[in-house]
Structures are given as structure tokens and as C-alpha cells.
Amino acid sequence: ALLDALAGESTADHIFVLSETLDHIEDLERRIAIFARQLLSRLDPYKAILQALQTIPGIDKMGAAML
Structure with missing residues (x-):
């Protein structure tokens, strides 16, 4: 959705960087x-x-686990 919202105002390079960043965030969350x-x-x-x-x-729960 973010990429769609920015598509009209962004270059292909911007979209690539955003896409890579989102992929990285999703990998970190996983x-x-x-x-x-x-x-x-x-x-x-x-x-x-x-x-x-x-x-x-x-x-x-996670805070307790870290303690």
C-alpha cells in the first residue's frame, strides 16, 4: 500500500529502495x-x-523472559 501511494511521486530507484527496506523489515520481524x-x-x-x-x-511475557 505504501508503494502504491508513493508510485506517482517516486522514481524507480525510490521504489526499489522502499521495497528492499520493507523486505528487510519483514525478515527482521520473522x-x-x-x-x-x-x-x-x-x-x-x-x-x-x-x-x-x-x-x-x-x-x-517477553519482558519477563528477558529478565
């Missing part, structure tokens, strides 16, 4: 999801501790 799944699966034995940490305001 890698982060893989990392999160792996981390959380290894912390299963500590589920009670993770749940207790999540009662702290501002601490979500």
Missing part, C-alpha cells in the same frame, strides 16, 4: 518471532516465575 518462540519454549520450566513477573505494571 527472525524476532523465531527468537521469541525459542526463548519462551526454553523458559517453560519457569512458567510460574514468568507469570509472577507479568503482574508488574509494564512487564509483558
Whole structure:
């Protein structure tokens, strides 16, 4: 959608850079999801501790895992 919105005002070079950047962002998001799944699966034995940490305001599941 972003590329479509910019198509009328952008050169082919701009569109290429935007496309590559979006692809890179999507790849990073995919890698982060893989990392999160792996981390959380290894912390299963500590589920009670993770749940207790999540009662702290501002601490979500990933924040608890990082602590």
C-alpha cells in the first residue's frame, strides 16, 4: 500500500529502495518471532516465575523472559 501511494511521486530507484527496506523489515520481524518462540519454549520450566513477573505494571511475557 505504501508503494502504491508513493508510485506517482517516486522514481524507480525510490521504489526499489522502499521495497528492499520493507523486505528487510519483514525478515527482521520473522527472525524476532523465531527468537521469541525459542526463548519462551526454553523458559517453560519457569512458567510460574514468568507469570509472577507479568503482574508488574509494564512487564509483558517477553519482558519477563528477558529478565
